[in-house]
Amino acid sequence: MKNAVILAAGRGERLWPYGDTNAKAALSVGTRPLIQWQLDSLAEVGVERVRVVAGYLDGMVRNACALWLEANPDRMQIDFVEQRKPDGTAAAAALGFQGLDDDKQGGWIIPGDLYFHTNDLKKLLDRSKQSGVAVLVAPVPSSHVQETIRVEVEGGSIQEVCAHSRVWTPNTRRFTGIVAASQVFIETLETTPDIPTCVEIGGMAPVDRELAETLHQWLKSGETAVAVEAEEAVVDINKPWDFLEANRISTLWQTEGVQENVLADGASIDPSARIEGKVKLGKGSRIGPGVIVYGNLVVGENSTVTDGAFIEESVVVGDGCRIWRGALVGNRTVIGHGCNVGHGAEFEGLMLPESYSYHYGEFWGILGRCADLGAATVCGTLRFDDGQTAHRVKGRREVPRYHSNATYLGDFVRTGVNAILMPGVKVGPYSLIGAGVLLSEEVPNNTSVFVEQTHRKGSWGPERYGW
Numbered sequence: 001m002k003n004a005v006i007l008a009a010g011r012g013e014r015l016w017p018y019g020d021t022n023a024k025a026a027l028s029v030g031t032r033p034l035i036q037w038q039l040d041s042l043a044e045v046g047v048e049r050v051r052v053v054a055g056y057l058d059g060m061v062r063n064a065c066a067l068w069l070e071a072n073p074d075r076m077q078i079d080f081v082e083q084r085k086p087d088g089t090a091a092a093a094a095l096g097f098q099g100l101d102d103d104k105q106g107g108w109i110i111p112g113d114l115y116f117h118t119n120d121l122k123k124l125l126d127r128s129k130q131s132g133v134a135v136l137v138a139p140v141p142s143s144h145v146q147e148t149i150r151v152e153v154e155g156g157s158i159q160e161v162c163a164h165s166r167v168w169t170p171n172t173r174r175f176t177g178i179v180a181a182s183q184v185f186i187e188t189l190e191t192t193p194d195i196p197t198c199v200e201i202g203g204m205a206p207v208d209r210e211l212a213e214t215l216h217q218w219l220k221s222g223e224t225a226v227a228v229e230a231e232e233a234v235v236d237i238n239k240p241w242d243f244l245e246a247n248r249i250s251t252l253w254q255t256e257g258v259q260e261n262v263l264a265d266g267a268s269i270d271p272s273a274r275i276e277g278k279v280k281l282g283k284g285s286r287i288g289p290g291v292i293v294y295g296n297l298v299v300g301e302n303s304t305v306t307d308g309a310f311i312e313e314s315v316v317v318g319d320g321c322r323i324w325r326g327a328l329v330g331n332r333t334v335i336g337h338g339c340n341v342g343h344g345a346e347f348e349g350l351m352l353p354e355s356y357s358y359h360y361g362e363f364w365g366i367l368g369r370c371a372d373l374g375a376a377t378v379c380g381t382l383r384f385d386d387g388q389t390a391h392r393v394k395g396r397r398e399v400p401r402y403h404s405n406a407t408y409l410g411d412f413v414r415t416g417v418n419a420i421l422m423p424g425v426k427v428g429p430y431s432l433i434g435a436g437v438l439l440s441e442e443v444p445n446n447t448s449v450f451v452e453q454t455h456r457k458g459s460w461g462p463e464r465y466g467w
Helices: 034-044 058-071 089-097 118-128 142-147 183-191 211-220 240-255
Strands: 003-008 049-054 077-082 107-111 134-138 149-154 157-163 172-181 226-229 279-281 297-299 315-317 345-351 361-367 391-393 396-398 407-409
Touching: 003 034, 003 089, 034 049, 034 058, 034 107, 034 118, 049 058, 049 089, 058 077, 089 107, 089 183, 089 211, 118 134, 118 172, 118 226, 134 149, 142 172, 149 226, 157 211, 172 183, 172 211, 183 211, 240 297, 240 315, 240 345, 240 361
Parallel strands: 003 049, 003 107, 049 077, 134 226, 157 226, 279 297, 297 315, 345 361, 361 407
Antiparallel strands: 107 172, 134 172, 149 157, 149 172, 391 396
16 A cells, blocks of 8 residues: 555644644654654555645644655655545545545555554554455453444454444454555545444434444445454544653653664763663763663753753653753653753653753643743642542543543643642643642633732731840
8 A cells, every 4th residue: 555644634622731732643742743653654564655634733734744754855755635624534534535546556544643553554554455444443441432433343353333332342442543445445435424323322423424434334335344453552642641641652662672872973971870771862962970860761862961860761852951950750751852851850741842840849741832830830649539530521521541640731831839730630721820829620721820818917026035
């Protein structure tokens, strides 16, 4: 298969507080836009032409693709088509394939918000050669099956498709949205119903021409689809905790291959640094005096880790960063390009580009792009009941599979000194949390929150001491 369509038009309404200021396909995963990882994988399986179906904040997606082409000249042809009306993934895929599949050899359908491993794409390619349609599926726990598109797999083939189902069986898997599609399957995209029928009684399907419904209609017509189970993690970045999970998986994939120290031109490690794992340093980067690295570490270009910083296992640091003065960077953390972690600051999770945790404090979760943590900003991570925080996503109450107690601060957020953020709190972009605020609820976009205090004044002086 030489052609692929990437579905990158969606707005990401469930991704708040990150969907309003980011195109999902351009979200930063392991210091790179998500779509760049997808392009790497597609190039690895021999794709020569990619059509990106863009929509919301498409300039971010176009920029990410342009940078990829700059680094990979003549490796692939990439062009764009705009989905002006957000009417579903099947409609987007049909739009993407218009005029693309001239050789009638079929092509790949790739959701633009999916983080996956190249090995699974290679496995899917091998199986697709034996059948017309092959679909990548993944495990799903019974507790969260209703949040997914359920498929029932038997004998290596998909037997049933049901969206947001209440039912789970040992044969239940999650439809990831990656399809190695035949030309005939591509032609059926145009005839996908406007409202999905692959739902249970009371499922209340919305008006959307969905790819899952295309697959449902395909099976109803007597056709077959091979199910290929993913061997690596597959993350649909649909909600903020998925965004965090994708980055934590990325740290493992990037650091596990570092078998020996690799230092690019101008990179250095100070003799006083204690390195317990292996490090990969980009051009001009250095590890300075007193640093302790407890595991494998990957650092981009022109970054500095120095002055007694502590770096735990499987950490990825971008370009132009500074981590210094006793800062602690936790396990499986991503520090984006141009970030600063200083003076006793403790940070774990995902720090998006150009953000600062300059002074002492403690943070676990996602810190948005161009955000600033005031001195002594701390977040709670353990509830007194040892439980998990429930969240509301588009009005629906749910307890995430992972990272429910993390803190999620959107892009361009600032906190004042001594702000306290309770487990699971979310703050929308362009918001401000004032000094001394104890925050235990969501804060909408473009909102400021300040403490209102009452002061009691009295007199004091030497007479209080007997003078």
